[in-house]
Amino acid sequence: MMLIYVIGMLLVAAGAYMAGRQRSASFAVAGGGLARLHSLPSYHGFYVALAAVAPMLVWLIVWLFAAHRIVDAQAIAALPDNLTPVDPLTYGARMREIYQAASGSTQGLEPGVVAAGETLDLWRTVADWALLIVGFALAVLGFFWGARQLSPEFRARNGVERWVKVMLIACASVAVLTTVGIVFSVLFETLRFFSKVPWYEFLFGLQWSPQTAIRADQIGSSGAFGAVPLFAGTTLIMLIAMLVAGPVGLFAAIYMAEYASPKVRAVAKPVLEVLAGVPTVVFGFFAALTVAPFIRSTGESLGLNVASESALAAGLVMGVMIIPFVSSLSDDVINAVPQSLRDGSYGMGATKSETIKRVILPAALPGIVSAFMLAISRAVGETMIVVMAAGLAGNLTFNPLEAVTTVTVQIKTLLVGDQEFDSAKTLSAFALGFVLFFFTLVLNFIALRIVQRYREQYD
Amino acid sequence: MDVSAASVAKSAPGRAVAGQPGVSPDPKIIARDVNVYYGEKHALKNVTVDVPEKAVMAFIGPSGCGKSTFLRCINRMNDTVASARVTGLIQIDDQDIYDPSLDVVQLRARVGMVFQKPNPFPKSIYENVAYGPRIHGLARSKAELDEIVESSLKKASLWNEVKDRLGDTGTGLSGGQQQRLCIARAIAVSPEIILMDEPCSALDPIATARVEELIEEIRRNYTIVIVTHSMQQAARVSQRVAFFHLGVLVETGQTEKIFTSPEDKRTQDYITGRFG
Numbered sequence: 001m002m003l004i005y006v007i008g009m010l011l012v013a014a015g016a017y018m019a020g021r022q023r024s025a026s027f028a029v030a031g032g033g034l035a036r037l038h039s040l041p042s043y044h045g046f047y048v049a050l051a052a053v054a055p056m057l058v059w060l061i062v063w064l065f066a067a068h069r070i071v072d073a074q075a076i077a078a079l080p081d082n083l084t085p086v087d088p089l090t091y092g093a094r095m096r097e098i099y100q101a102a103s104g105s106t107q108g109l110e111p112g113v114v115a116a117g118e119t120l121d122l123w124r125t126v127a128d129w130a131l132l133i134v135g136f137a138l139a140v141l142g143f144f145w146g147a148r149q150l151s152p153e154f155r156a157r158n159g160v161e162r163w164v165k166v167m168l169i170a171c172a173s174v175a176v177l178t179t180v181g182i183v184f185s186v187l188f189e190t191l192r193f194f195s196k197v198p199w200y201e202f203l204f205g206l207q208w209s210p211q212t213a214i215r216a217d218q219i220g221s222s223g224a225f226g227a228v229p230l231f232a233g234t235t236l237i238m239l240i241a242m243l244v245a246g247p248v249g250l251f252a253a254i255y256m257a258e259y260a261s262p263k264v265r266a267v268a269k270p271v272l273e274v275l276a277g278v279p280t281v282v283f284g285f286f287a288a289l290t291v292a293p294f295i296r297s298t299g300e301s302l303g304l305n306v307a308s309e310s311a312l313a314a315g316l317v318m319g320v321m322i323i324p325f326v327s328s329l330s331d332d333v334i335n336a337v338p339q340s341l342r343d344g345s346y347g348m349g350a351t352k353s354e355t356i357k358r359v360i361l362p363a364a365l366p367g368i369v370s371a372f373m374l375a376i377s378r379a380v381g382e383t384m385i386v387v388m389a390a391g392l393a394g395n396l397t398f399n400p401l402e403a404v405t406t407v408t409v410q411i412k413t414l415l416v417g418d419q420e421f422d423s424a425k426t427l428s429a430f431a432l433g434f435v436l437f438f439f440t441l442v443l444n445f446i447a448l449r450i451v452q453r454y455r456e457q458y459d
Numbered sequence: 460m461d462v463s464a465a466s467v468a469k470s471a472p473g474r475a476v477a478g479q480p481g482v483s484p485d486p487k488i489i490a491r492d493v494n495v496y497y498g499e500k501h502a503l504k505n506v507t508v509d510v511p512e513k514a515v516m517a518f519i520g521p522s523g524c525g526k527s528t529f530l531r532c533i534n535r536m537n538d539t540v541a542s543a544r545v546t547g548l549i550q551i552d553d554q555d556i557y558d559p560s561l562d563v564v565q566l567r568a569r570v571g572m573v574f575q576k577p578n579p580f581p582k583s584i585y586e587n588v589a590y591g592p593r594i595h596g597l598a599r600s601k602a603e604l605d606e607i608v609e610s611s612l613k614k615a616s617l618w619n620e621v622k623d624r625l626g627d628t629g630t631g632l633s634g635g636q637q638q639r640l641c642i643a644r645a646i647a648v649s650p651e652i653i654l655m656d657e658p659c660s661a662l663d664p665i666a667t668a669r670v671e672e673l674i675e676e677i678r679r680n681y682t683i684v685i686v687t688h689s690m691q692q693a694a695r696v697s698q699r700v701a702f703f704h705l706g707v708l709v710e711t712g713q714t715e716k717i718f719t720s721p722e723d724k725r726t727q728d729y730i731t732g733r734f735g
Contacts, residue, residue: 261541340578344641346539348591348648349568358590363581 001128005135009056012139013049020048020147027152039156047156050163051146055138063131071123075102078119080112186437189430196424197225202431204228208394208405210414210425225428227435229394233404234380237315237390240400241379244319246372249326256327257334258356269331276324280384287317287389299401309391312400318385325375333367334360366450373447377440383408407432487512487652487682488533493547495528495537502528506547506708508701510652515674515683517697517714519690521734524703526686530654533684534570535563551652568595571645573655577637579629579644584621587629587640588612591648607647615643616673635666639673646677653677655685659692671696690730694718702726 024044028034034041075098076084076091085091094113101109101117102124109117150156194202205226256269292313299306306312337360345355361368391403392413414429486509495503503525510516518526528537535556537543549556556566568591579587588608591597598604608625612618617639621632629640638658645653655674659667674683674696687693693700694714701711702723710723721727728734 338578340574340576341580343536343539343572343574344578344580344644345590347534347536347567347572347574348594348644349564349566350590350594351564354594358594359580 001131005056005060005131008132008136009053009060009139012056012136012143013053016052016139016143016146017045017049019045019143020150021045023048023147023150024156027150031152037152038154043156043160044150044154046163047159048143048146048150050160052139052143054163055142056135059135059138060131063127063135067127067131071120071127074123075116075120078116083110083112083116183437186430186434189427190434192422193424193427193431196427201225202227202428206396208410210410210428223424225424227407227432229396230405230407230410230432231435232396232398233311233390233394234406234408236311236398236400236404237318237386237406238376238379240312240315241319241322242372242376244316245322245326245375245379248319249323249371249375250330250368252323252327253330253334254356256331258352258360269328273324273328275321276328278321280321280382281388283317283321284384284388287313287385291317292389295401304401306401307391307403309389309403310401311390311404314386314389315400317389318379318382321382321385322375322378325378326371329371329374330364330368333364333371336367337363366453370447370450373443373450377443377447380443381408381436381440383412387412407436411436485512486510487551488684489548489550490529490532491548493529493532493545493549495525495532495546496544497540498542502706503532504706506703508708508711510682510684511699512682513679514699515678515685515697516699516701517693518684518686518701518703519688519693519729520703520709521729522688525706526701526703527656529703529708530656530684530686533652533654534567534572536567536572538563568648569650570652570654571648571650573638573641573645573653573658575657576661577634577641579632579637579640581628581630583626584612584629584632584640585625588643588647590644595648597648611643611647612640614646614677615639616669616676617643633666635662635669638662638666638670642670642673642677646681650681652682652684655683657686657688660688667692690718702729704729 021041021044024037024039024041028037028041031037072095076094079094079098083094085094097109097113098116098120101114102120106114106117202225205224206228207224207226208229209224211223252272256265256272260268288309292309295310295313295316296306296308341359341363342355345359350358386406386409390406390409392405392409393403394405394410395402397404411429411432414425414432488510490506490508490510493503493506494501506525506529518530520526531537532545532549533551533556537545545557551566551569555561580590582590585608588611589598589604592604592607598607609618609622612621617636620636621627621640629637632640638661642653642658659670662670671692674685677683685693685696697714699711700714700717702709702717702721702725704725710717710721710726712722717726718730721730
């Protein structure tokens, strides 16, 4: 039924467009040429088509929200008193029975439920027809409302412009509202978590062992939600990654921007950026299967005790992964430094590296700092590499040769598998997610502010 | 055409034009058959010219005539343009500056440059002037550096305006002050030659007048080559003039002579405003 409706909507649009265009063209013929019209015939067509389709679309959205609720309510109302659900749990169970009855398999169901199933079926049909009839009636009304306004002086162009604006606003608000929605849902779950576990224990506790008892008689699973080991692990891996990506990315950017010949640059820059396109899973098994064993064997040959999943392996590979983030952004800001400053420095007899060190880098510093910030927020939020290479045990250590765990790894672990949704264990994932989100938000905010100030400097 | 202004230039060292156009005895810079190519484009054709010592020589000519290109050959700034190729001979004090054994960094310390658009570094006024002395190690102590900065700013007649705010950023000055700061920056490494590429084209008339006064003051100690669009400016500040047209050096001579009785028809057309 939905399909018919959507196809109908397209047909209505096409028909209304043709009709509007035709009508407008006839004005032109009668009035002596297109120049007499305020708007071109195609604008009249678009205007009428929009006038016809917009109400249909609004109705469809209203219907999608409301119809199944009304239908379900009718089915529940049709149930005999003894079967009427009293709480959400029985409501869900009863609805499933009714759906089953409506789909035709009535075996083992109570007659009251079967009757409700028939009611459901009936109301579904009513709802479908309501969609079609009301929808097309609205389309016809809209069409005549639009078509009646057409005249040679009618400002269809401006009308279409308004519609375009409305459409663009709608698209923009989808993105914005989604972000707001995510923030609030995570925030509310976090608050629920904090009602079970005090926030200071979460933020400052030193022990992470999120196993809670499912049964009352279970042993040894009291649950400890001190997230400091996770923050420490995340910070450790992030620092190792930035120690790799910071210098390498920055120096690569300097080479690309200042030393590379146009030919080399044309090849090397895209290749470097391909690195950003490698799926993180690929980096992950590279870290787990190649780098970690290599570090372990190297460490053992030096007489060091290295865990098979070490922070060092995960950090190194993550560092390689974020090199392009640092280098690409830094390259852009270095290129944005005006040529006149380079000329001024070379004209003073400075060498290339003196010019870079004393003039270009200081001038590009804000942009480079913000590139680092974005790389850090990327490193902190990265999951796949650390899942595969970092480990699960919440060790509170800053030794890069030991296994540590990160915020993202724990979120993934907490939510994988069968979980009770309102246990402290599951909810702690939201709290961790909120901390992560807050941290990257602050970093991005700082980065943006720095970039803004930087732009003002040269515009 | 304000020719009378050219008479200011009476103190110009009198130099006879020997043989070829542009050749004079005992010059600071000599150029012989200099050609410059930008990729396929032949931007400068067989330029032969001498630049006298401790005087101002102006390069004039319409846009795209090659005068800036030639200026940038003198301190090898064209090296920074990947597609540029220079042939011919340029000597400063009898030393070939395109000799492969020559250190271009030292050359540029001897040949300072002031650009069309004021381009102070985004640093403090002090650091801008101290930039050159620092990279060339000209000062052994902070006090010595302070002295270089002060004397350079004084020579660029900017000291009185900025002495109380040496820590402020150089980009915060007015356009004219910025350009004088750039001149101070160039002077700070004690160059022998200062190249100026249309130094006043981005300045208002008052700032222009101050820069021109400054050029008049410092020309006793430096060999100055200035590229300018403005014939009045060439007449006011220079002792010798070279006229470029379509990549060719058409005529050189004493300023007064070029502006009163040019030999070439093209020079005459240009200075009388027939084209350009």
